[in-house]
Amino acid sequence: MSTTTRGRADRRPSITDVAKRAGVSVGTVSNVLNRPDQVSDSTRDRVLVAIEELQFVRNASARQLRAGTIQTVGAIVLDIANPFFTEVARGVEDRLAADEYTLMLSSSDEDPEREARYLRLFEEHGVQGVMVTPSAGSLDGLLALRDRGIDVVLLDTTSPVDDISSVAVDDVRGGALAIEHLVSLGHTRIAFLNGPLTIKQCVDRREGVLAALADAGLDPAASLVEITIGSLNAEGGEDGVNRLLDADGDRPTAMFCVNDLTALGALRALRAHGVAIPAEMAVVGYDDVVFASMLTVPLTSVRQPTHQLGWTAADLLLRQRSEGAAFQHQRVQFQPELVVRGSSDPSA
Amino acid sequence: MSTTTRGRADRRPSITDVAKRAGVSVGTVSNVLNRPDQVSDSTRDRVLVAIEELQFVRNASARQLRAGTIQTVGAIVLDIANPFFTEVARGVEDRLAADEYTLMLSSSDEDPEREARYLRLFEEHGVQGVMVTPSAGSLDGLLALRDRGIDVVLLDTTSPVDDISSVAVDDVRGGALAIEHLVSLGHTRIAFLNGPLTIKQCVDRREGVLAALADAGLDPAASLVEITIGSLNAEGGEDGVNRLLDADGDRPTAMFCVNDLTALGALRALRAHGVAIPAEMAVVGYDDVVFASMLTVPLTSVRQPTHQLGWTAADLLLRQRSEGAAFQHQRVQFQPELVVRGSSDPSA
DNA sequence: ATTCGACGTTGAAACGATTCACGCACTCTA
DNA sequence: TAGAGTGCGTGAATCGTTTCAACGTCGAAT
Numbered sequence A, B: 001m002s003t004t005t006r007g008r009a010d011r012r013p014s015i016t017d018v019a020k021r022a023g024v025s026v027g028t029v030s031n032v033l034n035r036p037d038q039v040s041d042s043t044r045d046r047v048l049v050a051i052e053e054l055q056f057v058r059n060a061s062a063r064q065l066r067a068g069t070i071q072t073v074g075a076i077v078l079d080i081a082n083p084f085f086t087e088v089a090r091g092v093e094d095r096l097a098a099d100e101y102t103l104m105l106s107s108s109d110e111d112p113e114r115e116a117r118y119l120r121l122f123e124e125h126g127v128q129g130v131m132v133t134p135s136a137g138s139l140d141g142l143l144a145l146r147d148r149g150i151d152v153v154l155l156d157t158t159s160p161v162d163d164i165s166s167v168a169v170d171d172v173r174g175g176a177l178a179i180e181h182l183v184s185l186g187h188t189r190i191a192f193l194n195g196p197l198t199i200k201q202c203v204d205r206r207e208g209v210l211a212a213l214a215d216a217g218l219d220p221a222a223s224l225v226e227i228t229i230g231s232l233n234a235e236g237g238e239d240g241v242n243r244l245l246d247a248d249g250d251r252p253t254a255m256f257c258v259n260d261l262t263a264l265g266a267l268r269a270l271r272a273h274g275v276a277i278p279a280e281m282a283v284v285g286y287d288d289v290v291f292a293s294m295l296t297v298p299l300t301s302v303r304q305p306t307h308q309l310g311w312t313a314a315d316l317l318l319r320q321r322s323e324g325a326a327f328q329h330q331r332v333q334f335q336p337e338l339v340v341r342g343s344s345d346p347s348a
Numbered sequence C: 001a002t003t004c005g006a007c008g009t010t011g012a013a014a015c016g017a018t019t020c021a022c023g024c025a026c027t028c029t030a
Numbered sequence D: 001t002a003g004a005g006t007g008c009g010t011g012a013a014t015c016g017t018t019t020c021a022a023c024g025t026c027g028a029a030t
Helices: A015-022 A026-034 A041-054 A060-067 A083-098 A112-124 A140-147 A171-184 A200-215 A234-246 A260-272 A306-326 B015-022 B026-034 B041-054 B060-067 B083-098 B112-124 B140-147 B171-184 B200-215 B234-246 B260-272 B306-326
Strands: A072-077 A102-107 A129-132 A151-155 A165-169 A190-194 A224-228 A254-257 A282-287 A300-303 A331-334 A337-339 B072-077 B102-107 B129-132 B151-155 B165-169 B190-194 B224-228 B254-257 B282-287 B300-303 B331-334 B337-339
Touching (some): A015 A026, A026 A041, A060 B060, A083 A102, A083 A260, A083 A306, A102 A112, A129 A140, A129 A306, A151 A306, A165 A306, A171 A190, A171 A200, A171 A254, A171 A300, A171 A337, A190 A200, A234 A254, A234 A260, A260 A282, A306 A331, B015 B026, B072 B112, B083 B260, B083 B306, B102 B112, B112 B129, B129 B306, B140 B151, B165 B306, B171 B190, B171 B254, B171 B282, B171 B300, B171 B337, B190 B234, B190 B260, B224 B234, B260 B282, B306 B331
Parallel strands (some): A072 A102, A072 A129, A129 A151, A151 A165, A165 A331, A190 A254, A282 A300, B072 B129, B129 B151, B165 B331, B254 B282, B282 B300
Antiparallel strands (some): A300 A337, B300 B337
16 A cells, blocks of 8 residues: 555655665764764765765654744635735745744635634644634634643734734724725715624724714714625625615615725626716725726725735744743734725726 | 743643543543544543643644654645635645645745745655646656655646646647737737746747747747746736837737736736727736736736636545556646637727 | 453554764873 | 863654554353
8 A cells, every 4th residue: 555656665764764874873864964063074975975865855743743843833814815915924924034934824714613723733733823813703712822832923903912912904094094085075875895793804994984984973874884795805795796786775875895805896796787986886995905006997995014014923923932921912003094096086 | 941932831731641631541542532433432531521621732743753644735836926826726725625635835936946945845744745836947856756755746737747747728729819819900019928938837828829920920020029027927017018118129019918917017017108008009918817807908818717727636636646556647738718808809 | 161252441662853961082281 | 191171973762643462351152
């Protein structure tokens, strides 16, 4: 059974095989690998030749088992297919590279169960820390993880507890920015395509929405049409618009989408229904992803410092590890910025 | 040193700790974990309680070290930020899930060195197989990997050798489709924003381009303006267009971009230069990513069966493992499809 | 009454690397 | 020439799990 799938060797060569071939002890081979300067030139060369001849590749499991831990951290984002999160991930990688850490990256697809599964997988693999954009309302799992010695930093959401750090953008402000803008254009009946309120970003942006409406003296009951979509992507947006247009009552004149991917789907559905943008429906997205400015109708959006977000989260995580008990937990918060384009403002 | 970063426990509990607490041997705990039906109810319950109380989490390293291998495969794509590849990855995941395999996903960013580094990392971690979209011209590293017992399937490129399987889309045909379309619209001077020829897709699409020109009786030297861009993304596209417009000589009336991300950047730069699309410049992309139909000028593109591509690659890999020596290497090839939109055809 | 198999459990031997106390052979110094 | 110091190398213990031969116990079959 084991020979069928193996080309040549029946078993990958171990450090012992290398030692035998080079005529040294395993300890010496290990030294060549990890402290080459403590080995004489001739011995080192002999070992390196043996490694080359046998095509020896270190066994990470054995290495890690003995060493106890390895320079790896995990990150779980809501949706790896969302350009916003890939840019965040790039920021994380850039910071980790400086300390020679490796990243295990996964997407929860907004499913708390998937999130939990990946967290367990990461833990079994002995990651030193995790960065998570939680998809569940509860932080219990993450707190337990922290108690088991794995550092945790929340990514793109503000921490509700004092003893877990977070790096986020002010989503309340972001939501308010979008609505203030639409209100300033004269809209008084606005649709809000939002995700489930188990996701913190959705809660916060909604809070900003409500606050901005109140500030403008508008009654949410009359001026806001909330549509909850299942997933924060193009399909969700399309679905949300279809439900909105099917519904009875006054059709809103403006729409705020919880992110740009959702807005993309919404625009597609609106176009399919022949709704003019922004004349019949003004649209605002969130994230200002790479293609937002290039759409049929350039998308007004709330911009966030993506790369910096990821970089800072990784920085916090690494500092938390290196500083140990001296580390002060903190909530880093960046400010969002509204980018006005044609999807909301014909004069833009 | 070790206590500073640990919350409570100084060391994560091992199977031995669980055994002690439950008053059984380590073998029994292992049995509870792996063959629960071979353990009596009362013992099993006692062990499970101990596991719960100690918050025991299996150590994947030890597990894998002893078991020799684990249900994991790796995948390396050219650019994780490209929606094309995230869709492919989704297809891979869907197939792997059926066999309870785990995926390690990485992006080479078209850098052969990064690719090699990730391959080594995967190998050290004992993956059973890898799916790779090669960024280097040479397959030596992959062949060596295969000889060391790790199955290899090429992803989104046709295998040049008989003993490595591949799943691809006919890129020669795809390139030809784009050019045939532009020629049929009357264009005789066409720009081709292509990536480096170390990347197989670029070579193949170029071959299709040249073949289609020849079929149309056009001399490439006169009708084709080749621009080589450094990276296959929006920045590359912008850069390519800037160089094209700065150059002397007849300006082409049409442009074929090696992928949609590149086309996005190209469109942005063209707009900045006030070039009308498609009147002054017709543009065709490749991949038909999610936002292609929604751009300022909807993008004509060559569509590929992304999800199926990934699914099939994973299927081939898993079958290769399970069938062993009986497995027949094969080159699966799907056909691309041209989707005509406004960026090339005003009547579309 | 003895033998047998089934069942549940044990305990020790792996897996492959790292680490560290120790030993050996030299050279240098007093 | 003894003693200290230095540079290299050794080999055994260790990490946490899985696996498997072996063992005790009990009920059924002979």
